Amino acid sequence: MIPITTFAGKTVALFGLGGSGLATAKALNAGGAHVVCFDDSETRVADATSVGLITQDLKTLDWSSIAALVLAPGVPLTHPVPHWTVELARDAGVEVIGDVELFCRERRKLCPEAPLIAITGTNGKSTTTALVTHLLKELGLDVQMGGNIGTPVLELEPPRPGRHYVVECSSYQIDLAPTLDPTVGIHMNLSPDHLDRHGTLENYGAIKERLVAGAKVAIVGVDDRLSSAIADRLELARKPVCRIAGERELSDGIYAHHGRLIEAHDGAQTEVALLAGIDSLRGDHNGQNAAAAFACLRALEVPGDKIAAAMTSFPGLHHRMEVVARQGRTLFINDSKATNADAAARALSSFDRIYWIAGGRAKSGGISSLDEYFPKIAKTFLIGEAAEDFAKTLEGRVPFAISGTLAQAVQDAAAEAAEDGAEEIAILLSPACASFDQYANFELRGAAFVDAVRALPGAGNTQEVA
Secondary structure: OOOOHHHOOOEEEEEOOOHHHHHHHHHHHHOOOEEEEEOOOHHHHHHHHHOOOEEOOHHHOOHHHEEEEEEOOOOOOOOOOOOHHHHHHHHOOOEEEOHHHHHHHHHHHHOOOOOEEEEEOOOOHHHHHHHHHHHHHHOOOEEEEEEOOOOOHHHOOOOOOOEEEEEEOOHHHHHOOOOOOOOEEEEOOOOOOOHHHHOOHHHHHHHHHHHHHOOOEEEEEOOOHHHHHHHHHHHHOOOOEEEEEOOOOOOOEEEEEOOEEEEEEOOEEEEEEEOOOOHHHOOHHHHHHHHHHHHHHHHOOOOHHHHHHHHOOOOOEOOEOEEEEEEOOEEEEEOOOOOOHHHHHHHHOOOOOEEEEEEOEEOOOOOHHHHHHHHHEEEEEEEOOOHHHHHHHHOOOOOEEEEEOHHHHHHHHHHHHOOOOOOOEEEEEOOOEEOOOOOOOHHHHHHHHHHHHHOOOOHHHOEEOO
16 A cells, blocks of 8 residues: 555545545545545445545535545546536635546655656557566566556555556546656557547547656557647657557657567667567557557666567466467457457457457447458357447348357357368457446456356367466
8 A cells, every 4th residue: 555645634535435446545544634535325435434434425524624535537527527526626626636646646755766657548558557567577677557457556565766656547547637747658549438528539638648748758659640649749849759659660669560569760670579479469459569568668778678578478468359268270369358449450450260259338439440350250249238239230241140148159159160261260259348238347248258168068178378
């Protein structure tokens, strides 16, 4: 835990008592703040009270005595409307912040020289966070990983010299971190997502841009037009910027090309790492992830040959293009984290013969944007709420079956793939949908896929990889 001493002796209101909210309340208490907590869920309030936290309906609070409102990332700050606690705080002139902001303030107070690598992007940020962490650990450095991935940021160990923090930041967290100031800030890409919480794509992009704008060194993916514009604006503002790409060549920056990582400077091209053969870094999107991680460690003055060597042992990220089993020529790929079409495109681009399992609770735009990958798909097996709508998109273009459930889709896909003579076959769960119609989160959906693979006839002859 990181005790938050920057609010010692002050009263702080906190709303949202999920995992990160509870961690934040405990960290504030440990640092000497007086924390008053609340949540719309009576169960969460009762749970917080049972572990010794002070709870009170924040509508009855004397806001004139409050130093800050700490908001959990899942609580609306602006759209579709500000949460009622935000309105109360603003009316009283009270700042509204989140756990990442508290971390930044404590780091500046205790040990500003402790490197902070902050990573955001619509897609790829979790894999890049895990890859940067892996590389730093392989080099024997003291590393703490958290934020939007795994451990809440305030449950990490306290800042000290030489301790590196690798923090994944969602747009919600950035929005609540007005003084976010990473040593290295990484922005991967930008595509429509979370617009229900940010109103417009422009608002969403502006929030993402704040992470790299506040960084000492900015690393920006330029495979999409909006992110490329971010890099241009930072450069015009005379910020140190390194452009990275997985789908295009660069004259200056680091990019992936045909399984190689290339560093370009003033037109000169130098191969700095070989990605071919690293299953966990397969595909153009992982080329961008690898480029971002390489650029990050170079910004930390790690020699390029050491970075390249450490990449070869990267195990990959659970639920993100994770090879969970092999059965002869068939790979079973768990890409449950692909909760939108743009994320699914990354997996679809990485294999040549695909039996695709898709569906769930659809997001805006459906799967129509994936049509360029349809020739790779031998057949699609549709599940969940989106099945009927996705079937309309695929009609006459890709063979499909409505399997309904994930377990049935795995059985159906495995039976048909067994008759396929292709050199390599991927049975790919890459849903392009949220999980909430059938599963509480994408992790449980991914675990259900693994269970379904293990339950297949002949699973005893299947090599489990993850």
